[in-house]
Amino acid sequence: MESPVESDHSVPTNPTVSLKKRRGRPPKGSYAAFGSDDEDDDEYYGGRSRRRTNRAPRPKVSTQSSGSTVVPKDLYAHRATLEDDELNFGVVDPEGEKKVNELGYLNGGREYRCRTFTCLGRGNRLYMLSTEPARAMGYRDSYLLFLKHRSLHKIIVDDAEKWDLIERNIIPHSYKGRAVGIVAARSIFREFGAKIIVGGRRIVDDYWEGEFRARGFAEGDLADPEDKLPPPGMPYNRNQYVAWHGASAVYHTQPSFEAQLPSAVRKRKKDPPKDATWLFQHAKATSAYNNDLAENIARKQTTGFFEPHSNLLHVPQNSQPSRTEWAHIAHDQEEYIAPKLDILVSLNPDIAPQVSLINVPFSVLASCPPHIQDAIRRRQEQELLQARMNGTLW
Incomplete structure (x- = not known):
């Protein structure tokens, strides 16, 4: 019998023979999925540039965002190793190492803007909840923090550590x-430096002093001028970045529409009274509001409601x-052949049933001013006339 004919797509048995690559454009995501390097790509495209000639180059995005930091340019060129829950790139700043020890405790009286704590089973090393430094640096959540800053390592605690934190x-x-x-x-201190320090100042409280000096930063300037510092002798409010203490307004940095209006049109918020007469002022304002009502x-009673x-x-x-x-009224004039009748129409409003002044005692009437007595007597006459018309009084 004849041996079966081998297919053109059969895999060669000789391991030295390389497979021919498919023609045409590669599928999307093939480089990320299979990890091809630049040499293989150049060989596939015949040494040509991979960028399409009919597509405009991407615009450069500014990196000076609210959470941007200054790190050595070649920091990410080194291979990072995970040591003590940190990514170690093998690059340090001798001056920055004097400001923090290996466990994360700051030196020189410096304080973190976020809460720090130790974790169960991890010794005395200081940690932070990932959402708090993210909000302190202007990010909505911790996902963006770790996406933008590759030198940070996120740790997901287990159930035992979680219950200990609770x-x-x-x-x-x-x-x-x-x-x-x-x-x-x-x-966090290595990445953000003075921005994560209470009242932090450039170069003085930064970890990468050499990088800041090389880029022309002024020494002693506030790293975050928008941070609200407490008065002397008062503790810093670290709960402002805690989610369950109202930290959702920290990252709302967009100006409101009212803030863009001119000062003459913008409504000014009234400060609450701080003196001892606040109760009298509230009562006075309430009385004025009741008078306006x-x-x-009274004006609507006369003019009506539109x-x-x-x-x-x-x-x-x-x-x-x-x-x-x-009512029919007949004329008595003799010159009329036939008596002429006129029609008289009388309109009388009903007296409100909830108000009756007929049985007002004489002692109460005598104690009233004269004009009030006259008004009560006129009202009594109207009520008596109305009662006779209704047949309730004889």
Whole structure:
């Protein structure tokens, strides 16, 4: 029998023979997936540039963001090794090493802007919740922090460490089912320097002093001028970056529409009274508001209420007549052949049932001023007339 014909796509048995590459454009993501290096790419494209000639180059994105840092340019060129929960690139600054020890404790009276703590089973090394330095540096969450700063290493604590943090009131009990990430405080100081220090100043409190000096930063300038420092003798508020203490407003740096208006149009917020008469001022303001309401109601009683949907002017019902009387009046003049009748229409409003002044005692009436007595007597006469018309009084 004849041996079967081998297919053109069969794999050669000789290991020295290389496979021919497919023609055409490679699929997207092939370089990231298979880890091809630059030499293989140049061989595949025949030594040509991989950039398409009909596509404009990407614009350069400015790196001077709110969380940008200054690190040596060749820092990421070194291969990093994980040592003591930190990425060690093998590059240090001798002056920066004097400001922090190997466990993350700061020297020279410096303090972190975020809370620091030790973790169960990790010795006396200082750590931070990854969300707190992220908010302190202007990021919404810790994902962007570790995405932009590759020298930081995120640690996900296990259940035992998480319960220990809950018992020490470092995280709330509601976080027992979440993935809690922490980061070494020393690596945060190496990355951000003076920006993570309370009242930190450039070069004085930075780790990479040589890089800051080489790039022309002025020594002694505040690293974060927008940071609110406490008065002398008061502790720094580290809870402002804690999520369950209202840290959601920290990263809202976009100016509001009202802030862009001119000062003459912008509404000024009234400061609450701080003196001892605040209760009297509140009562006075409440009384003035009640007077305004009473004046508005009295004005509406006379002018009516305009309803824009129906385009009608509505008036109170108690100000309109509700009964009519028709009477025939005959003329007695002799020159008329036939008596002429005139029709008289009388409109009388109903007296409000909840107000009755007929049975006002004489002692109360005598104690009133004269004009009040006259008004009460006129009202009593109206009520008596109305009662006779209704047939309730004989």
